[in-house]
Amino acid sequence: MAIKTQPVTVNLGPQHPSTHGVFRMRVMFDGEEIVDVEPIFGYLHRGSEKLAEERTYTQIVTLTDRMDYVSSMLNNHAYILAVEKLARIEPSPRGVWLRMIASELQRVASHLVATGFLIQDLGALGTPLIYAMRERENILDLFEMICGARITNSYLRPGGVFMDAPAEFWPALDRGLDDIVRTIDELEAYLSGNEIIFSRTKGTAVLSPELLINASITGPMLRASGVDWDLRHRAPYDYYDRVNFERILHTASDNYARYWVRVQEMRESVKIIKQCIEQIEPGPVRPSFDDVPRLIRPPEGDAYVAIEGSKGELGFYLVSDGGISPYRMHVRASSLINLTLLRDMLIGGQFGDLFVTFGSVDLNMGEVDR
Amino acid sequence: MGQAFLDNSLWRNVYCFLAGDSSSCASRDYSAGLLPAGMEWLAFAIAAIIIIGLFVNGVLGGVIVLIWGERRLFGRFQSRTGPNRWGPWGTLTSVADAAKTMFKEDVVPADADKILFNLAPILIAAPALLVFSVIPFGIGTYVADLNVGVLFIMAITSLTTLSVLTAAWSSANRIAILSALRSVALLISYEIPMALAVVGVIMLAGSMSLGDIIVAQGIPFILVQPLGFFVFFMAAMAEMARAPFDLTEAESELAAGYLNDYASMKFGLFFLAEFMAEISTSAIITTLFLSGWRGFEPIPSHFWFGAKLIAVLFVIIWFRMTLPRLRIDQVLKFAWKGLFELTMINIIVTAILIAIWPEPTVRHLWYMAAVNWPVAILSIWLVTKLLGTPAYDRTQPDSNAPEYPVGSEEIPASSAYVVETSAQEGGD
Numbered sequence: 001m002a003i004k005t006q007p008v009t010v011n012l013g014p015q016h017p018s019t020h021g022v023f024r025m026r027v028m029f030d031g032e033e034i035v036d037v038e039p040i041f042g043y044l045h046r047g048s049e050k051l052a053e054e055r056t057y058t059q060i061v062t063l064t065d066r067m068d069y070v071s072s073m074l075n076n077h078a079y080i081l082a083v084e085k086l087a088r089i090e091p092s093p094r095g096v097w098l099r100m101i102a103s104e105l106q107r108v109a110s111h112l113v114a115t116g117f118l119i120q121d122l123g124a125l126g127t128p129l130i131y132a133m134r135e136r137e138n139i140l141d142l143f144e145m146i147c148g149a150r151i152t153n154s155y156l157r158p159g160g161v162f163m164d165a166p167a168e169f170w171p172a173l174d175r176g177l178d179d180i181v182r183t184i185d186e187l188e189a190y191l192s193g194n195e196i197i198f199s200r201t202k203g204t205a206v207l208s209p210e211l212l213i214n215a216s217i218t219g220p221m222l223r224a225s226g227v228d229w230d231l232r233h234r235a236p237y238d239y240y241d242r243v244n245f246e247r248i249l250h251t252a253s254d255n256y257a258r259y260w261v262r263v264q265e266m267r268e269s270v271k272i273i274k275q276c277i278e279q280i281e282p283g284p285v286r287p288s289f290d291d292v293p294r295l296i297r298p299p300e301g302d303a304y305v306a307i308e309g310s311k312g313e314l315g316f317y318l319v320s321d322g323g324i325s326p327y328r329m330h331v332r333a334s335s336l337i338n339l340t341l342l343r344d345m346l347i348g349g350q351f352g353d354l355f356v357t358f359g360s361v362d363l364n365m366g367e368v369d370r
Numbered sequence: 371m372g373q374a375f376l377d378n379s380l381w382r383n384v385y386c387f388l389a390g391d392s393s394s395c396a397s398r399d400y401s402a403g404l405l406p407a408g409m410e411w412l413a414f415a416i417a418a419i420i421i422i423g424l425f426v427n428g429v430l431g432g433v434i435v436l437i438w439g440e441r442r443l444f445g446r447f448q449s450r451t452g453p454n455r456w457g458p459w460g461t462l463t464s465v466a467d468a469a470k471t472m473f474k475e476d477v478v479p480a481d482a483d484k485i486l487f488n489l490a491p492i493l494i495a496a497p498a499l500l501v502f503s504v505i506p507f508g509i510g511t512y513v514a515d516l517n518v519g520v521l522f523i524m525a526i527t528s529l530t531t532l533s534v535l536t537a538a539w540s541s542a543n544r545i546a547i548l549s550a551l552r553s554v555a556l557l558i559s560y561e562i563p564m565a566l567a568v569v570g571v572i573m574l575a576g577s578m579s580l581g582d583i584i585v586a587q588g589i590p591f592i593l594v595q596p597l598g599f600f601v602f603f604m605a606a607m608a609e610m611a612r613a614p615f616d617l618t619e620a621e622s623e624l625a626a627g628y629l630n631d632y633a634s635m636k637f638g639l640f641f642l643a644e645f646m647a648e649i650s651t652s653a654i655i656t657t658l659f660l661s662g663w664r665g666f667e668p669i670p671s672h673f674w675f676g677a678k679l680i681a682v683l684f685v686i687i688w689f690r691m692t693l694p695r696l697r698i699d700q701v702l703k704f705a706w707k708g709l710f711e712l713t714m715i716n717i718i719v720t721a722i723l724i725a726i727w728p729e730p731t732v733r734h735l736w737y738m739a740a741v742n743w744p745v746a747i748l749s750i751w752l753v754t755k756l757l758g759t760p761a762y763d764r765t766q767p768d769s770n771a772p773e774y775p776v777g778s779e780e781i782p783a784s785s786a787y788v789v790e791t792s793a794q795e796g797g798d
Binding site: 125 | 545620694762764
């Protein structure tokens with residue numbers, strides 16, 4: 001006798017322990033199987049893009065901090081590159097090296113958060129998360145040394161950075177890099193070979209590379225499917241053409257591959273930072289105020305610059321009408337675009353994998369809603 | 371007063387202190403009791419109340435200590451301090467938590483089935499306490515030594531699921547229902563390997579009474595029955611819904627599962643029951659596999675029991691702290707395809723060994739251990755091979771992997787652009 005069953009619609013979020021902020025999903029279940037998902041977002045919308053139209057170009061840096069609040073430096077970086085392109089500012093070399101170091105440190109911090117929360121979503125009661133967060137804490141300490149702030153850094157300025165790193169930063173950075181490598185080794189020893197993690201993540205939420213490309217997905221999610229696309233390599237900005245690093249690729253395109261790519265990318269970031277430390281040269285960290293004043297008035301026109309953010313292609317599009325603030329700013333938020341494939345990943349899957357898949361996208365609601 | 375009661379030192383001391391000119395106490399060194407002769411029934415009733423009160427409060431006190439200890443250990447595992455504000459080393463933290471829980475507002479959802487909603491916390495706390503009635507905490511320290519003690523424990527622990535189902539159903543919450551269904555699936559699957567894992571122990575001891583099982587353990591049965599211990603430990607972890615089997619309360623999926631709508635002391639009772647289950651499970655493992663209160667003189671038996679109990683609790687907390695959660699289908703697969711087979715191997719091997727040595731002495735138990743360990747390691751290795759997830763065939767892309775800017779008509783469209791709104795209907 002067949003049992004008559006009926007799908008159940010459950011509302012998950014915005015108040016839910018593992019929605020990484022305030023995300024809401026209306027999910028239809030058939031037993032444990034997901035039949036349909038409707039993502040609903042906008043709960044953290046603060047109108048940053050509109051606010052930018054009322055700020056000067058230097059002030060907007062603080063707004064970008066608050067978009068993806070676990071990778072502020074990368075947001076600063078993308079925005080500053082857009083301003084430099086728009087206002088045709090030639091950055092000073094030391095400033096460029098410093099912001100590359102800051103960006104790569106931030107990438108490690110962001111990937112640590114992503115990895116930690118992925119394992120948290122898998123059900124580990126906080127231990128791996130806290131190990132990852134402890135290492136992120138060291139990186140935030142380094143940020144505090146170079147700019148005085150830990151999360152909302154606002155470190156970058158058009159043409160470079162706003163202050164040079166203090167003398168004690170460099171030995172601390174060397175120690176920090178060794179610590180990061182040790183933490184990654186430790187995380188990998190505990191997590192990568194763990195049977196529970198492997199069996200939970202292997203073969204779940206598989207996406208074909210064609211679909212990913214078609215949906216304009218970028219970042220570790222795309223590289224986990226074997227598509228060799230890293231803007232640091234494909235369209236080098238700043239001095240990324242002067243450093244060597246491997247592009248981390250995986251073919252499985254499932255949750256484990258996404259996790260694995262992130263972990264390995266942290267190692268590559270450490271390599272990049274070490275090369276930056278070797279190549280950095282003394283000099284001013286930003287052009288003088290005669291060349292780049294505090295109030296920048298770019299000529300009329302528009303500029304789009306994208307960098308390889310921690311979550312994918314992070315682009316800033318600025319339109320100038322010749323005034324002191326942009327006529328329009330638009331952010332290509334990688335979190336939001338990576339989230340568009342959520343239905344494809346979830347439908348047909350299990351309830352237990354829902355938040356794991358969600359976590360493997362590595363999104364930040366601050367960036368999704370802006 | 372039956373002789374069985376007087377073997378129990380707790381009963382004997384309390385009863386004979388109270389009872390008057392009782393013939394049962396005459397042979398022992400007791401002066402006339404407090405109560406006049408002929409009032410033995412009253413002495414019996416008072417003794418029962420005192421002993422039950424002693425056990426209940428002892429267990430509750432144990433829970434308070436366990437909550438503190440678990441949180442301290444969590445802190446250590448996570449390289450942080452853990453609770454350290456209230457009292458020395460934070461010992462009063464759980465007292466503060468208990469006070470806080472009691473003073474919270476008791477919210478009952480409007481749609482809830484009021485009677486069942488209020489009944490469920492009681493239904494979960496009572497069986498959790500009942501389990502302790504058959505566990506010997508030391509020589510002659512138990513409430514009752516049932517001759518079907520193991521069976522009693524199996525029956526009583528199954529009741530937990532009934533109360534979880536009651537709680538989930540009565541709170542009229544869909545997430546809670548999902549959690550309760552998982553709980554039932556877990557119980558049905560893990561009850562069987564759990565019961566079968568004990569069969570080896572019962573065969574060796576020749577009795578279902580926990581007292582007899584302890585006496586039969588010339589060497590701890592963990593050495594003689596490694597496979598039985600492994601299966602029982604795993605199944606017990608699943609029975610009390612602890613990580614990596616905490617599917618019913620899966621925080622990152624179901625928020626709090628069946629507890630979602632409970633507040634105040636009703637939530638507190640569920641919380642208490644969970645920790646009582648943890649203690650009772652450790653106590654059962656200690657009794658069945660770690661030779662209970664047995665140790666060497668002059669350290670008293672209660673100390674031995676407590677030390678073994680704490681060791682088992684530590685391992686359980688360690689598991690909980692380290693491992694991520696399994697998915698429900700994997701959990702059920704593990705029970706039916708893994709643990710069930712292991713128990714069958716264990717029963718067959720134990721039966722053959724008992725056929726060879728029908729009345730095992732300590733020397734025979736060592737022989738059995740020598741046979742059982744290779745069998746256990748081999749069979750667990752085999753199950754791991756059969757159930758384990760195979761590694762990836764290939765991790766690096768070949769040369770004809772797609773490039774990023776591809777423009778092709780054959781590319782499948784993402785369903786993100788074809789939004790069907792079926793999920794919008796019926797949600798409330």
